[in-house]
Amino acid sequence: MTARTRVLGRAGQYLALLAYLVFLAFPFLWLISTAFKSPRELGSLHPTWIPRHPTLDNFRQAFDEQPLLHAGLNSLIAAVSAALIAVVIATPMAYVMARHRGRLATAATGWVVVSQAFPFVLLIIPLFLVLKNLRAINSVGGLVMVYVVWSLPFALWMLNGYVRAVPAELEEAAAVDGAGRLRTLVSVTAPLLAPGIVATALFAFITAWNEFFFALVLLKSPEKQTLPVVLTHFLGAEGVADLGPLAAAAFLATLPSLVIFALIQKRITGGMLAGAVKS
Amino acid sequence: MTSTTVHARSAARKPTNSRRGADRRGAGAWFLVLPALLPILVLSVGPLLYGIALAFTDSQSGRTTSTQWVGLLNFRDLAHDGLFWDSFRIGLLWAVGVTVPQFLLALGLALLLNQKLRLRWLARALAIVPWAMPEVVVGIMWRLVYQPDAGILNETARTLGLGGGHDWLTGLATALPAVIVVGVWAGMPQTTVALLAGLQNTPVELHEAAAIDGAGAWRRFRTVTWPALKPVALAITALNFIWNFNSFALVYVLTNGGPGGRTRLPMLFAYEEAFRYGQFGYAAAMGCVMVAVIAVCLALFLVGRLGEGDDK
Numbered sequence: 043m044t045a046r047t048r049v050l051g052r053a054g055q056y057l058a059l060l061a062y063l064v065f066l067a068f069p070f071l072w073l074i075s076t077a078f079k080s081p082r083e084l085g086s087l088h089p090t091w092i093p094r095h096p097t098l099d100n101f102r103q104a105f106d107e108q109p110l111l112h113a114g115l116n117s118l119i120a121a122v123s124a125a126l127i128a129v130v131i132a133t134p135m136a137y138v139m140a141r142h143r144g145r146l147a148t149a150a151t152g153w154v155v156v157s158q159a160f161p162f163v164l165l166i167i168p169l170f171l172v173l174k175n176l177r178a179i180n181s182v183g184g185l186v187m188v189y190v191v192w193s194l195p196f197a198l199w200m201l202n203g204y205v206r207a208v209p210a211e212l213e214e215a216a217a218v219d220g221a222g223r224l225r226t227l228v229s230v231t232a233p234l235l236a237p238g239i240v241a242t243a244l245f246a247f248i249t250a251w252n253e254f255f256f257a258l259v260l261l262k263s264p265e266k267q268t269l270p271v272v273l274t275h276f277l278g279a280e281g282v283a284d285l286g287p288l289a290a291a292a293f294l295a296t297l298p299s300l301v302i303f304a305l306i307q308k309r310i311t312g313g314m315l316a317g318a319v320k321s
Numbered sequence: 322m323t324s325t326t327v328h329a330r331s332a333a334r335k336p337t338n339s340r341r342g343a344d345r346r347g348a349g350a351w352f353l354v355l356p357a358l359l360p361i362l363v364l365s366v367g368p369l370l371y372g373i374a375l376a377f378t379d380s381q382s383g384r385t386t387s388t389q390w391v392g393l394l395n396f397r398d399l400a401h402d403g404l405f406w407d408s409f410r411i412g413l414l415w416a417v418g419v420t421v422p423q424f425l426l427a428l429g430l431a432l433l434l435n436q437k438l439r440l441r442w443l444a445r446a447l448a449i450v451p452w453a454m455p456e457v458v459v460g461i462m463w464r465l466v467y468q469p470d471a472g473i474l475n476e477t478a479r480t481l482g483l484g485g486g487h488d489w490l491t492g493l494a495t496a497l498p499a500v501i502v503v504g505v506w507a508g509m510p511q512t513t514v515a516l517l518a519g520l521q522n523t524p525v526e527l528h529e530a531a532a533i534d535g536a537g538a539w540r541r542f543r544t545v546t547w548p549a550l551k552p553v554a555l556a557i558t559a560l561n562f563i564w565n566f567n568s569f570a571l572v573y574v575l576t577n578g579g580p581g582g583r584t585r586l587p588m589l590f591a592y593e594e595a596f597r598y599g600q601f602g603y604a605a606a607m608g609c610v611m612v613a614v615i616a617v618c619l620a621l622f623l624v625g626r627l628g629e630g631d632d633k
Contacts, residue, residue, distance in 0.1 A: 051538070059433050059444055062426075066447040069506065072473045073462040088479075089471050131360065134353035142350050150354070153361065158560060159615050160369065161567045163591040164608030167601050168371035169364070171380075191364040194357060223349065252455035254570040259596055270457040274574060277461075285471060292461040296454050303453035304446075 076289035077101070084285050100286035101294070104276075107287055110294070112265060113272035120182050120257075120268060121250035124189035128197050129243040131190070133235070136201030137227075141210065151202075154195040166259050173260065180262050188256050193246040200245065204238030205231075241309035248299040269295045375605035382599035395606035405607065407582060408590040409614075411497065415586060416566040418497075419504035424558050426505065427512035432542075434513070435520045452510035460574025463503045464490065490576050496583045500575050507571060508564070512557055519553030520546065559622050563615055587611055 071091070076084070078096040083089070104110060139147045169188060170179065178184030208231055216226040254270040261267045273295055276288040376395055380388045399405055430448060434441055451459060466474050467489040479485035489499040523546055531541045569588040572578065578585035578593075587607065595604035 055433060055436060055438060056440075058429065059438060059440060062430050062433065063440070063444055063447060065506070066444075066450065066509075068473070069459075069462045069466050070450060072466055073458075076465050076471075084471050087470055089473065089476050091473075131356035135357035138350045138353050144350070146350060146354060153366075157365065159563050159567075159612070159619070161588060161591075161608050161611040161615070162569070163588060163595065163604055164372040164612060165365070165368050167375060167595055167605050167608070168368035170596075171601070172368065172371075187360070187364060191360050194361060194365075198357070248453060252457075254455065254457050254573075255592075258573075259592075270455050270570075273455075273457050273461065277464075277574070285465060285468065288461060289465055292458045296458045299453045299455065300450070303449060307446075307449055 073289055073293055076285055077293045079286060081286060100290035103284075104287035104291040104294075107284070108272050108275055108291065109264065110269070110272065110291055113267055113269045114295075116182055116266060117251055117269040120185050120189060121247045123186045124193060124250040125243045125247040127186070127190045128193045128246045129201075129239055132194055132197040132201055132242070133239060136198050137205050137231070139198065140202045140205035150198065154198055157195045162255055166256065169256075170259060179260060180266055182261075182266060182268075185257060185260050185268070188260065189250040189253065192253070192256070193249045196249070197242050197246055200242045201235075201238060204235055204242075207238075208234045237309065241306045244302050244306050248302055251299055372605050373609055375602055376609045377606075378602045380601040380605070382596075382601060384599075388602075391602070395603050396610075398603065399606055399610060404582065405587075405590060408585045408587050409610075411583070411585060412566055412587040415497065415501060415504065415568075415572075415584075416562050418501040419508065419565045420558060420561045422501075423505045423508050423512055423561060424554070427509050427516055428554070430509070430513045431516035431520055432546075434517055448513050449510050451507050452514075454507075456507065456570035457574050459503065459507045460571050463506075464575060467499060491580050493580055493583055496576055496580055500572055500584050503571060503575060504565060504568070508561060512561060515553055515557040516550065519550040522553075523549035555622070555626060559619065562618065566615065567611070 075091055075093060077100055078098075079089075079093040080095050080097045080099065083093060083095065135150065139150050173179045173184045176184070178187070212230055212234075213226050216230045217223075221229070252270065253268075257268045257271050258274075261271060264272075273288075273291055276284065276291060278284075377390055377392060378388045379391045379394070430444070434445055434448070454462075466472050469475060469486050469488050474489065475485035475487055478487065487495065489495045527545045528541060531545050536544065567588055568586065569592065572584050572586050573589060573592075576584045578589045588611075591604045591607040591611075594600045594607065
């Protein structure tokens with residue numbers, strides 16, 4: 043390999059990287075740009091990247107047109123409850139999956155994989171009927187139950203990886219020192235697992251915060267709906283949309299998950315990989 | 322191995338208790354699993370079986386008379402439902418059309434991110450963004466990009482002298498390709514992250530040895546990188562195919578199945594059938610057909626993988 047081809051290769055790599063950066067970033071930059079444009083600029087036939095007269099009017103108008111605050115609150119309640127419950131019930135099961143090599147662990151792992159293949163229609167129709175009979179339709183509580191189960195596979199997967207990362211020798215050492223099983227779990231394993239549990243909870247939060255299909259089907263009255271469902275109301279009939287407020291609301295709805303994702307990005311990818319690589 | 326020594330030691334200390342201890346551990350495991358297992362059974366496995374059963378009934382929403390078993394009637398109707406098969410074909414076209422470019426682009430990006438390049442951190446951060454965004458927002462965002470007048474795509478086309486004013490999402494010919502581009506964009510992060518992980522598991526020494534032996538980049542990829550990457554690549558591709566085939570929110574927001582059903586994925590079709598027209602039984606039958614197709618695809622895929630394993 044000559045020095046010349048190496049330089050050319052490097053240049054090619056940077057060119058490719060640049061192309062990827064543009065492809066990945068431009069829709070998002072366009073969303074932000076649209077959110078800050080004045081109505082006049084949005085109506086112009088030659089749109090620009092940088093708003094010439096940046097304005098916050100779109101945000102104000104978005105809040106006027108749709109109950110964004112209320113929908114955000116519904117989303118927050120649903121996502122926080124779902125994340126907390128999911129992690130509380132998934133952690134013990136993930137522990138068993140990682141530590142006991144039995145039929146139970148195999149079945150659980152199998153279910154985690156198979157559950158990825160369900161078409162949601164086959165779940166949502168019966169769930170709709172059952173929740174309707176329980177009068178839990180149109181309630182955020184019913185949605186939380188669905189979200190908990192829906193986020194369990196991935197939570198189990200991630201936590202399974204984190205448990206495996208805790209050396210079993212530590213637990214055995216504690217057992218030899220005379221600590222009971224529960225005591226070992228609480229004082230040795232749990233503290234080491236804590237960061238992984240937090241990451242899993244945050245991921246479950248994002249999953250629920252972003253979810254659309256179940257919320258669309260299960261929540262009928264406007265005052266119960268979550269943010270993604272309310273966002274689609276901006277689209278109106280026949281796809282005629284008020285672009286500015288639409289962009290502003292969409293941008294706001296993304297912020298929480300983006301911020302959380304930025305904070306725990308390494309742990310999520312790490313957890314996903316730990317689950318994948320070590321099983 | 323260490324655990325057996327520990328158990329042996331405690332057994333030596335209290336020999337009479339060892340059997341009971343093992344029983345207690347088993348019971349303890351069940352106790353730990355139950356909090357997650359119960360909701361899974363009640364809200365996931367149960368509804369799934371119920372859903373399959375519904376496919377053999379004439380269940381409808383808002384009906385006063387009771388639901389009846391109708392056997393295979395729904396499936397017979399489905400077999401003659403041209404619209405359903407249209408949507409099925411579109412679903413497969415979409416799933417392949419998204420999964421393949423998604424994989425190739427993600428592979429390229431993962432290979433780049435595995436190099437020591439400047440701006441790699443920025444690319445890594447950006448590669449994650451679509452993953453964090455709600456699908457609804459991704460759909461809205463791309464509608465802004467595709468807008469006939471105010472969209473950046475048409476403006477770029479105008480600047481380049483290609484003419485503007487294209488209705489990308491409402492044109493009969495452009496709708497499906499336009500939606501596929503969004504699908505590729507939205508699903509790239511997971512694929513990239515998985516492939517990047519696979520790459521980081523390939524032994525560096527092998528790579529270096531091959532480089533010293535004078536193997537070019539392509540040969541090194543084919544002989545060292547790809548064999549190590551293959552299991553991850555196949556797994557993520559299978560998952561992507563399933564996810565894409567089952568996808569809903571993106572296309573619901575982008576086109577709602579239009580124009581003229583050109584982007585009506587099976588999930589959109591089943592959703593309308595169930596929740597617009599109230600045909601629960603019929604929609605459940607569609608779900609069953611979708612599961613069957615996915616199962617067959619997976620089976621073929623697994624058989625292919627096992628076959629390859631035999632060759633080695």
